[in-house]
Amino acid sequence: EAAAQGLIAGINAALKIRGEGPFILKRSEAYIGVLIDDLVTKGTEEPYRMFTSRAEHRLVLRVDNVEERIMPHACRLGLADQGELDLVEERRQLLERDLARLKKVIVHPEKVNGILEAMGENLLTDAQPLFKILKRPRISYQEIAHLDPQPVDDPDLRFKLDVRIKYDGYIEREERLIKRLETMEKEMIPEDFDYGLAKNISNEAREKLFKVRPRSLGQASRISGITPADILNLTLAIRRWKS
Structure with a gap:
């Protein structure tokens, strides 16, 4: 630290x-x-x-x-x-290309069910993309690399493929959340702004804002004791001050 x-x-x-x-x-x-x-x-x-x-x-x-x-x-x-x-x-571009490619590689049950059974996974009843099969928690790229027409040999890239595929939906959701939050981070608070002008926030919140002097509304929202209502009133006060 x-x-x-x-x-x-x-x-x-x-x-x-x-x-x-x-x-x-x-x-x-x-x-x-x-x-x-x-x-x-x-x-x-x-x-x-x-x-x-x-x-x-x-x-x-x-x-x-x-x-x-x-x-x-x-x-x-x-x-x-x-x-x-x-x-x-x-x-990075190579990883993205491989991720997109694996969504198009179709694997038939007879090619992979033996591996799935040995790993304690449910068997396939119809053909599925290799990408979807790799979402299974016990299946890594190494186990089924031979089913890939263009196998990836780099161990580091294989590891990245496993991580990105296993957590694909969660990562996408997190990245969307980050983009939404960055909107508040871009709302900068003027360095000379007087928090006393924000009349409708609590005295405790005003005291903490004076002490920390956050650079943005995003940072202000992370101060302990600052409520969403305080952020809304602070936003309105800053807009009035700017105008």
Whole structure:
């Protein structure tokens, strides 16, 4: 936890010297983003520990997609070169192509039922896409790679295929939720906004807003004790102030 804060502090110190804007990782991009947002927004009265349960978007904070999440930032900050970023993008596109391809590979029962029976899975009664068969919890790509006309040999890519296929519906739902929440994150609160102008929020909420001074409505909504009604009234107050 301390090393993560030191890393981000060092990066932002360098950016400030160069006259550039701050580097802020989103809660949906990295556990470091969750850690720092929690400390700044919620505070803590005891040593903070970064548990995965603290991240509401942990389904997209996976070990198999860390390069896709972080490498663009690393390249922009000069911690990685364009060649490394291009390689990550190339592998991402290859993964997406394989995912789309496996939805079109049809497997007949007689080809796979022996494997399914041995793994304790229900047998097929009709032909199904390989993608759908791989959704079964006990079946990994390795077990049925021989049924793929264009088998994937890379162990890392095989692992990514298994993860993406097994959690396909959940990941898509989480990504839709993140996009909706990002709307609030883009609603920036002016640095010089006077929270005393928000007349219809509680005194406790106003005190916390003055203390934290959130950068956006999204961050404000995560402050302990701030209710949806407070956010609505704060939004209206900011719009009146801007006009």
